[in-house]
Amino acid sequence: MGKVTMADVAALAEVSKSTVSQYMNERFHYMSHETKKKIERAIDELGYSPNGVARSLRQKKTRTIGVIVANILHEFSTGIVRAIEDTCHANDFHVIVCNADDQPEKEKHYIDMLRAKQVDGLIVLPTSDNQALFTQLVEQHYPLVFLDRLIEDVEVNAVLSDNLEAVRLAVEELVGKGYEKIGLITQPIKHHITPRVERKDAYYQVLKNLGVHVDQALVRSAEVDDVQKVMQQMMSEFPPDAVIAGNDRVLQEILKYIQSEKLFVPEKLAVIGIDDVSFAEFFNPPLTTVAQPTFAMGRKAAELLLAEIEDSEQGLREKNTYRLQPVLKRRLSC
């Protein structure tokens, strides 16, 4: 019943609070079978359940972590969050999820609130170049892991997908099938949004290695709302025979464009998306994609964070960036 305290249990069981505490923490090395029974009885007679806040205050551990994503509505974030939650649950941790919506102030605000709440650590998909803030966290040895994105000069463990490999898979698939004018559309390239930068760079690099000429007109970046317009332009000015969607959001916009123009896929335009999407399998036609290992990424990040939390030494170790491998899902859109 909420307001039953350890003292009540102790009183009823006729022992002291500390004995009850021992019991609760399963430290009954030498506890007599008898007192154990008495305490047991008292506990369920009163319906006692320990107050986690008091314990947290005492132990300076909350067994809670914070996760800051851009927007949980994005499939990628959802997968990440689910994986983190699972991993934490397995370790008796809880997760507070926050949506920063790519707003630096919101991100900062959440970080402040979470720290005030004494969460034991943070997994963040940094939505902004909030360098100073993160540097400060690092200096204070606050357990922190980055996911999907990196921030320069902030030394933390980070989990990313191998973006070069993702693009390589996509491009080689396309080139292998004989496509020659391969477009790439990404969201706006901003310095700190690692996947966009890396994928674009990879695109050039892979095509170069393959000896394929790249026309600048085929490489475009745009806000989600402008993707259809950009597609339109590209198709009329310098029509590609295949297009790579830089991520799931872009893919959706490309599909809207295709739908509105009633373009045949892949005959008129082949499509390949980076990021697997829930509807890829039964889309018409089924969509070939490069799936990021979302689940594995979330789990890895959670594992790294929990390790940092449980082992304070860990905080001093060298930090790494882990690259997880994407996989090509061959379907029929190219």
Place this chain on the structure above:
Amino acid sequence: MGKVTMADVAALAEVSKSTVSQYMNERFHYMSHETKKKIERAIDELGYSPNGVARSLRQKKTRTIGVIVANILHEFSTGIVRAIEDTCHANDFHVIVCNADDQPEKEKHYIDMLRAKQVDGLIVLPTSDNQALFTQLVEQHYPLVFLDRLIEDVEVNAVLSDNLEAVRLAVEELVGKGYEKIGLITQPIKHHITPRVERKDAYYQVLKNLGVHVDQALVRSAEVDDVQKVMQQMMSEFPPDAVIAGNDRVLQEILKYIQSEKLFVPEKLAVIGIDDVSFAEFFNPPLTTVAQPTFAMGRKAAELLLAEIEDSEQGLREKNTYRLQPVLKRRLSC
């Protein structure tokens, strides 16, 4: 940092802890401008930030709520969670999200953990008929709101979509367009999974009102993994000319079946989904759906819960079930 306490601030500002406390809580009714300044200075000199855990212990409020969904990977839950998070954030609350995966034990475990953590309230999409547990919470006046599903005899505020109306919109649209053999596929009907029950009942009722004969062969329930098989059977034994997907998961399976059989939609089979899905708009053909007001539902639930939390009187008021209105999204699949 982090270990700076109110005492430190008090010492540096040369006032007492309580004065600092007053300051932190903006209770400077009569505080001299001077001490205010001193405290201010001390605070940012030390980079002080109050310890939420200690405050929570003292105030018996954590400004955190728990949300238990079946699985955050489902679009419906994602939307709900996002709306809840937004509403809570606007009120300076945090949200701990848990995935019960339709497992009663997991649900119970989460509820226990969350209560131990002293969360101020719970929003749950009850995944199981854990009646006793919920009844107990209600008796203890623990702030609790149900979402999407109801549990008999548990008197709490609940937010559901108007399932009768949702089905009515779908059926009338179909009948209006001249379809005569309208199938319905839902996940297994279990007593406590309100939307499934209500939608199926509504289907019968609406068709009856319209004077349309219903053939039992057209009404099927199946686990997600069996939906394709059931479609197969239905199409060969008693082919409908239109099918209503009882929810988003079922819709996806129906679409897989359609994809694998290369059926033309809507010529060969019209499709209408209850639950809007992210890809409906650009699917081929664009899918007509009945959208549940996911966002509004989440927000409403959060508002009800926060009201219960902030106003203890509220807990004694009569509880209601709020029905939010779905809307038909006319596209081209029927």
Place this chain on the structure above:
DNA sequence: CTGTTAGCGCCTTCAC
């Protein structure tokens, strides 16, 4: 094996 003591960091009367 169990009890005593002393806080964790904050808030809140109640004096001064």
Place this chain on the structure above:
DNA sequence: GTGAAGGCGCTAACAG
């Protein structure tokens, strides 16, 4: 206007 004292519920030495 400000300070002193006590306590929220639990844990961790240290005695016994």
